[in-house]
Amino acid sequence: MFENGYVRLTYAGFQALCLQHLISGVDEDGPDDAPDGASATAITGYTEWISSEQPMLTIGWDWQMLPGDRGVRLRRESEPRSNVMLQSPAREDLGAAKTTVLLETIVDSFDWQTEALAHISDRYQGAPRSPESDSQSPA
Numbered sequence: 001m002f003e004n005g006y007v008r009l010t011y012a013g014f015q016a017l018c019l020q021h022l023i024s025g026v027d028e029d030g031p032d033d034a035p036d037g038a039s040a041t042a043i044t045g046y047t048e049w050i051s052s053e054q055p056m057l058t059i060g061w062d063w064q065m066l067p068g069d070r071g072v073r074l075r076r077e078s079e080p081r082s083n084v085m086l087q088s089p090a091r092e093d094l095g096a097a098k099t100t101v102l103l104e105t106i107v108d109s110f111d112w113q114t115e116a117l118a119h120i121s122d123r124y125q126g127a128p129r130s131p132e133s134d135s136q137s138p139a
Helices: 011-016 096-109 112-124 131-135
Strands: 006-010 019-026 043-051 058-068 071-076 084-087
Touching: 006 011, 011 084, 011 096, 019 112, 043 112, 058 096, 071 096, 071 112, 084 096
Parallel strands: 006 084
Antiparallel strands: 019 043, 043 058, 058 071
16 A cells, blocks of 8 residues: 555545545744836745544645635645556556546545635734834834
8 A cells, every 4th residue: 555655546445535634733933025016916824734534634725715705715736646556447557647537537526615714714814023013013
């Protein structure tokens, strides 16, 4: 099951696992060189999930925060990163490219956004302000 660091599972085996939210966060690094004047920005971040049973596996991806009719929403922006190699029912590796496509299908099929948004809200609510922002507030 473990060869080259991969956890090997069939697609059906992976779908049967219960994934639990581990952590989500906002990317804190901004653009290296800010242009003069207004510019479009995006709030981006990451989320990581783990299996709640054996075999222990991890899966994570990057997201972008977007405005929506009912508030903000998150959209997956990257391929999932994982220690999983999916296999055919005959236990032959499907390869990295096909595994990635199937993991994208799984990620896009469940509501990870609600839990990630809740975690982000809890994590950053009441976050201490930087000294720079305090010195620029009106007196």
